[in-house]
Amino acid sequence: MSLTQSNYTQAPPAPPNVMVIFGPNGDLTKRKLIPALFHLSNAGLLPDSFAVLGVGRRDMDDAxxxxxxxxxxxxxxxxxxxxxxxxxxxxxIHYMKIDISEGADYERLRVRLGELDTQHGTEGNYLFYTAIPPSLFTRVTGYLGAAGLLQETENDWRRVVVEKPFGQDLESAAALNRELHRTMDEGQIYRIDHYLGKETVQNILVFRFANGFIEPLWNRHHIDHVQLTVAESVGVEHRGAYYEEAGALRDMIQNHLLVLLGFIAMEPPNSFESSAMRDEVNKVLDAVEPLSPEDVLTHAVRGQYGEGNLPGGEKVRAYRASPGVDPQSPIETFAALKLTMDNWRWAGVPFYLRTGKRLAAQCTEIAIQFKKAPTVIFKNTDVERIDPNMLVLRIQPAEGIHMSFGAKVPGQSMGVGTVNMDFCYEDHFGNKPATGYETLIYDCMNGDATLYKHTDTVEKGWEIVQSVMDVWTALPPRDFPNYAAGTWGPATADNLLKNDGRRWRKIKSSG
Ligand SMILES: NC(=O)c1ccc[n+]([C@@H]2O[C@H](COP(=O)([O-])OP(=O)(O)OC[C@H]3O[C@@H](n4cnc5c(N)ncnc54)[C@H](OP(=O)(O)O)[C@@H]3O)[C@@H](O)[C@H]2O)c1
Known part of the structure; x- marks a missing residue:
């Protein structure tokens, strides 16, 4: 599974296959997929019997x-x-022009794939990658199914990587799942979340389960609360039209943050097998206490950025002034939630999730705050307070682990200061150039779905955010824009923690 393969040089090449890319002229293919294949090839992880077939509507040939x-x-x-x-x-690398909406063209595709099998020795194994708009996903899989291209035999496999977004809400995600299942088994569907391809997300599992001292502390007895932050300093740039249909809750919380939550909060799986891992993530999402409409008012915060200055000083426009955005847009560019879990390990421990665009830093991290140590032995000393220990798992930038603890300040009087211990993966292991898609593509070729999302994971994720979406749709925001670009979001997000006697960890702004 992926964990042992994270050291590319020790992993064997993937089995023979053709990777068929729908949407070969798009941004994703150019920026991520082809570079990821380059890195895999560089690391000796692509087989000799391999081909890429770009399938698009433009008039092009291989050359x-x-x-x-x-x-x-x-x-x-x-x-x-x-x-x-x-x-x-x-x-x-090859190219074929087809009309995605024309069934007969898939017959031609079948013939072309047969030719590539003969030319490259790819043995009839096909990985279909849907780098196309979501509205086309099931049209493509439907025609692939009708042309017999999703039919597996004992000797070959057929898999489909389905890009995000996976639905717009619970109902559309469930409909998409039903439609995909009409032509394929669950085992052939690889729902991608590129966050899971990042090394540190997998490092969370190693950190938790390969270190004996962590696991006994990883529960409500020792942990006060957890903060998950995915902060972006960029705005919506040229993706205004897309973002108007999404918003921060759909785009980030339903996707990345809930999966991070799953990895942080899961029970140790019996093995690193894909089904064992997914079951444990699903149990976490099952245990999240549903938010009633009243809860949404106190446990969920939304925001939208107005104009402002980035930490470096650059002045930037408001979300509503971005191309493709309605000047009265009610779409949130910031969302924060307080979630709790109804299970033995986490009862009473709040998980605060926040994400936003045009925030003061570009940063993804999970901060685990431990309970305060009793101060009784310091009662007759100069020590006025002791900060609680904090463990921070940084995912970007500078992937690493950071731990704060109390140490005696040198001198005759008794003083306790907070000191930090920092571990940076790059300093220790060096840096491997990667797009974040390498592990996921390699895993799919190997039939390892551990880092992909199961039907249940997607639908449970939507269930959690659906109640928030319903309330937010029913009650349009009256105070947008409510935070200036380059800050840490609306004041109401601070209140979410302040009301519980807590505060967000201070993250350094990136200029
Ligand atoms: N870009 C990213 O970093 C990123 C990240 C996460 C997820 N995704 C997802 O990946 C998918 C692709 O995104 P993208 O950014 O690459 O989009 P994009 O730049 O707009 O490219 C879309 C591709 O789909 C093709 N296409 C669109 N409509 C078509 C039609 N009716 N018939 C045939 N081909 C059609 C386009 O062909 P033409 O070039 O001929 O127009 C193009 O090759 C989307 O589902 C997106 O949500 C992208």
Whole structure:
């Protein structure tokens, strides 16, 4: 499974296959998928019997598609570019023009894949990647199914990577699942969340389960609360039209933050097998206490950025002034939730989740605040207060682990200061250039779905946020914009913790 494979050099190449990319001229393919294949090839993780088939509506042939990919690869791979690796990969890249909405074209696709099997020895194993707008996902899988291209045999496999967003709400996600299941088994569906391809997310599991001293502390007896932050300093840029349909709750909380929550709060699985891991994540989401409409008013906060200055001083426009955005838009660019769990390990421990655009830093982290130590032995000393210990798992930037603890201040009097211990993965293990998609693509080729989302995980995630979406839709915001770009979000987000006698961890602004 992925954990042992995180050291690329020790893992074997994936089995023979053709990766079929729908949407080969899109942003995702150029910026992430082809560079990820380059990194995998560079690490010796692609088999010799491998091909890529870009399937698009533009009039192109193999040569012009290869030229186009060659234009982008240097830009997105940077200093890691190696001409010999690229030459090995590029000769396996092909293109085919089809009309996605035309059933007969999938018959041609079947024939073309048969030819590639003969040419590259790919043995009839196909990984279909849907780098296309979500409205086209099931049209494509429906036609693939009708053409027999999702039919597996004992000797070959057929898998489909389904991009995000996976539905717009609980109902549409459930409908999408039903539609996918009409043509495939659950085991063939790989619902991607690229956050899970990041090394540190997997490192959470290793940190928790490979260190004997952590697990006994990982519960309501010792942990006061947990803060999960996914902060972006960027605005919506050119994706205003997309964001108007999404918002922070759908775009980030339903996706990334709830999965991070699953990994932080899960029970130790029996093994690192995909089904064991997913079961434990699903149990966490099951245990999250549903928010009633009244709870939403006190446990959920939304915000939208107005104009402001970034920490570096640059003045930036308001969300409502972005291209593609309604000047009266009610869409939230910030969301924070307080969630609790009804289970033995976490009863009474709040999990505070926050995410937003145009915040004061670009940063993803999980901060675990431990309960305060009793101060009784310091009662006749100069010590006035003792800060609680905090453990921070940083996912970006500078992936690492940071721990704060109390230490005696040198001198004759008794003073306790808070000191920090920092571990940075890059300092210790070096940095491997990666897009975040390498592990996920490699795992899919190997049939390992551990880091992909199961039907239940997606639907449980939607169930949690649906009650918030319902209330927010029924009660349009009256105070938007309610935070200035370059700050940490609306004041109401601070109150979410202040009301419980807590505060958000201070994260350094990035200028
Ligand atoms: N970009 C990212 O970083 C990112 C991150 C997470 C998830 N995603 C998801 O990945 C998918 C692709 O995103 P993207 O950013 O690459 O989008 P994009 O840049 O708009 O590219 C979309 C691709 O789909 C093709 N396409 C669109 N409508 C089509 C149609 N009717 N028939 C045939 N082909 C059609 C486009 O073809 P033409 O080039 O011919 O128009 C293009 O190749 C989306 O589901 C998105 O939500 C993207």
């Amino acid at each position: 012009s598609f290869r030229d186009l990919m060659a234009e982008h690869i240097r830009e997105h791979v940077g200093a890691a570019f190696d001409q010999s690796v690229w030459e090995r990969l590029v000769e396996r």
